[in-house]
Amino acid sequence: MIRLPAGFLPTLFKRVGHFLFVLWLAVTLLFCALVMVRGNPVTLFLDQRLTPELQENLKKIYGYDRSPLSQYVHYLGNLTRGQFGVSFSHKQPVRDVLSNRIGKSLWLGAFSYLLAIALSLLLLMGLQLAPSQKVKRLCELIYTGLLTIPAFIFAALFIAFFGVKLKWFPVFGSRSLFQEELHGLAALGNLVYHSIMPAFSVALPLAGRFTAYLNGQLNRLEKAPYIMSARGRGLSERRVFFNHKMRSLMPVFIQLMGLYAPMIAGGALVIEIMYGWSGMGIVMMEAVFSRDYPLLLGGCLWTAFFVIPGYELADFLRERLPGQEAMT
Amino acid sequence: MKRVGLYNMGAAILLTLPLLAIRSPFLLITAMIGVTAVLVFLRSRFSLKPAPILVGFLSLSALAAPVLSIHPPGILPDADHLFHPLGMDRLGRDIYARLLYGNRNTLFIAGSGSLLACGLGFLTTSLFALGPKYLRRAFDAILQAVLSVPLLIYFLVILSFVSPGPTSLILMFGCTLWPEIARIIQARVYQLENADFVNAARMQGEGEIAIFFREILPNLGPILTANFLVTLSATVTLEAILGFLGLGLEPGAPSMGRLIQLGLQYLDHQPHILIVSTTVLLLWLGSLRLMFRSFHVRDLPLHVP
Numbered sequence: 001m002i003r004l005p006a007g008f009l010p011t012l013f014k015r016v017g018h019f020l021f022v023l024w025l026a027v028t029l030l031f032c033a034l035v036m037v038r039g040n041p042v043t044l045f046l047d048q049r050l051t052p053e054l055q056e057n058l059k060k061i062y063g064y065d066r067s068p069l070s071q072y073v074h075y076l077g078n079l080t081r082g083q084f085g086v087s088f089s090h091k092q093p094v095r096d097v098l099s100n101r102i103g104k105s106l107w108l109g110a111f112s113y114l115l116a117i118a119l120s121l122l123l124l125m126g127l128q129l130a131p132s133q134k135v136k137r138l139c140e141l142i143y144t145g146l147l148t149i150p151a152f153i154f155a156a157l158f159i160a161f162f163g164v165k166l167k168w169f170p171v172f173g174s175r176s177l178f179q180e181e182l183h184g185l186a187a188l189g190n191l192v193y194h195s196i197m198p199a200f201s202v203a204l205p206l207a208g209r210f211t212a213y214l215n216g217q218l219n220r221l222e223k224a225p226y227i228m229s230a231r232g233r234g235l236s237e238r239r240v241f242f243n244h245k246m247r248s249l250m251p252v253f254i255q256l257m258g259l260y261a262p263m264i265a266g267g268a269l270v271i272e273i274m275y276g277w278s279g280m281g282i283v284m285m286e287a288v289f290s291r292d293y294p295l296l297l298g299g300c301l302w303t304a305f306f307v308i309p310g311y312e313l314a315d316f317l318r319e320r321l322p323g324q325e326a327m328t
Numbered sequence: 329m330k331r332v333g334l335y336n337m338g339a340a341i342l343l344t345l346p347l348l349a350i351r352s353p354f355l356l357i358t359a360m361i362g363v364t365a366v367l368v369f370l371r372s373r374f375s376l377k378p379a380p381i382l383v384g385f386l387s388l389s390a391l392a393a394p395v396l397s398i399h400p401p402g403i404l405p406d407a408d409h410l411f412h413p414l415g416m417d418r419l420g421r422d423i424y425a426r427l428l429y430g431n432r433n434t435l436f437i438a439g440s441g442s443l444l445a446c447g448l449g450f451l452t453t454s455l456f457a458l459g460p461k462y463l464r465r466a467f468d469a470i471l472q473a474v475l476s477v478p479l480l481i482y483f484l485v486i487l488s489f490v491s492p493g494p495t496s497l498i499l500m501f502g503c504t505l506w507p508e509i510a511r512i513i514q515a516r517v518y519q520l521e522n523a524d525f526v527n528a529a530r531m532q533g534e535g536e537i538a539i540f541f542r543e544i545l546p547n548l549g550p551i552l553t554a555n556f557l558v559t560l561s562a563t564v565t566l567e568a569i570l571g572f573l574g575l576g577l578e579p580g581a582p583s584m585g586r587l588i589q590l591g592l593q594y595l596d597h598q599p600h601i602l603i604v605s606t607t608v609l610l611l612w613l614g615s616l617r618l619m620f621r622s623f624h625v626r627d628l629p630l631h632v633p
Binding site for chain 1: 469470472473474475476477478480481484485488565568569572573588589592595606609610613614617
């Protein structure tokens with residue numbers, strides 16, 4: 001039997017309760033904002049040639065003939081059953097529209113997150129373990145550069161050089177067009193091939209941030225007693241790095257994951273627009289410009305569903321991690 | 329010292345890039361040496377750090393844009409017969425003037441936007457720090473709810489309602505970026521409230537308001553400054569992204585993001601447009617980063633793509 005630490009369950013309940021409360025608050029705020037700006041959204045989408053009775057009938061079917069308060073109650077009731085309403089522009093339930101796109105955003109986000117972790121690990125090894133000062137300087141230069149250059153510039157340069165000039169990678173979309181449906185490994189390979197440039201343009205600035213943050217944490221560990229004692233016992237620098245320093249940074253990795261969960265779930269909007277990657281970002285943009293409020297609300301809720309626990313986790317760990325006071 | 333020399337060289341190259349286009353090696357070399365000499369003199373005389381020099385240089389060139397630019401940034405009637413240091417675009421607009429005016433717009437919008445955001449964040453935090461505890465809890469929850477929607481979605485929604493222009497951009501940045509700042513300042517206030525010297529003041533019988541103004545407020549200075557700089561670099565990036573996507577300023581207005589996009593379009597024949605515009609943007613971001621790095625600020629938040 002697993003023994004939980006004392007006070008674990010009350011804390012968990014408190015956190016989950018707080019999460020649900022904030023989620024409810026977000027729904028309410030968004031709903032209020034949309035009611036204020038939208039008026040009655042159905043009138044935007046109805047064909048003006050329809051007879052008034054037909055229009056009234058359609059409003060009734062979608063539930064827009066009632067007062068905003070009863071619409072809100074109805075929407076909350078539907079939410080508890082997992083229904084987000086019907087999208088105007090796609091003429092489909094919001095849940096179906098989103099579930100088609102979420103996978104792509106999650107793939108791109110997870111891929112770029114893993115790439116960023118791998119790159120920052122490489123840079124950290126260079127910074128901490130390299131025998132010569134020159135390599136360390138080089139790594140410092142690289143990560144400062146990565147920190148400074150924003151993702152959209154990387155994306156623009158990648159498209160211009162590797163896409164258009166050299167034609168190494170496709171510049172648009174998430175799978176090859178004009179081709180019969182691929183299956184199995186071939187489809188996966190095609191997806192990876194298409195996602196290399198977008199994933200790198202998200203991952204490079206992220207790797208810079210991770211490296212800067214983790215390097216600061218590692219340097220702070222330098223004077224820790226257990227590191228000194230490990231060195232005193234004659235352990236190699238490499239072993240100290242992997243077995244002593246990196247191991248104590250595990251919670252920090254989880255904290256980073258929490259802070260960047262929204263990016264993974266919500267899709268990097270700008271990168272998705274630039275590469276025509278049909279994920280959450282593009283859906284949300286289309287929803288904004290076609291005034292498709294149910295879809296917008298559903299998409300925001302999906303992102304909030306990841307952001308709020310992310311912040312909770314980051315807060316929770318910040319209270320427990322040593323040496324965090326100086327950071328905020 | 330080596331690094332400082334590098335930045336001075338960067339500034340010198342930036343200043344003299346317009347002259348590169350006229351292909352006059354003599355003028356180019358003398359100007360470069362002259363600028364480097366002035367910067368080195370300033371550095372040795374006043375022992376300035378590289379980041380403030382760069383920020384000062386960029387801000388001065390933004391303020392002096394009408395003087396420095398040879399032509400106005402709009403469409404010129406007799407463009408073909410005039411002198412264009414960086415060439416011109418398809419509509420006959422001077423790229424050099426557009427660069428200077430774009431830099432000016434960036435400084436104006438990003439500076440006022442982040443000032444507004446910091447002011448709002450600071451005001452709300454201090455109001456709620458003085459208020460009772462349950463109000464503070466409620467404020468926390470609202471902040472989290474507001475922060476749970478991605479920033480660019482707010483931008484898209486707002487931009488689909490307001491008319492494009494600098495004022496709406498400034499208001500938009502101010503109203504959407506303050507929750508993040510408020511959260512950071514609030515965490516600092518919580519820490520300070522449990523600090524020993526604040527407890528000591530409480531023991532001496534000082535009231536809550538007096539404690540806030542005398543003990544906590546003076547300690548918020550560094551974090552406010554650092555947050556202003558972080559927000560400034562975020563708004564510079566966001567303004568460039570919006571310009572790159574063709575949003576934000578009214579069509580035809582000079583902006584860094586649009587210039588970068590133009591540079592990508594003209595990459596085959598006039599690659600210097602992309603190089604110069606990206607360099608100016610990266611100089612902004614790099615010098616701001618150097619400045620706020622000295623505050624040891626945690627630069628993780630602000631989900632800027």
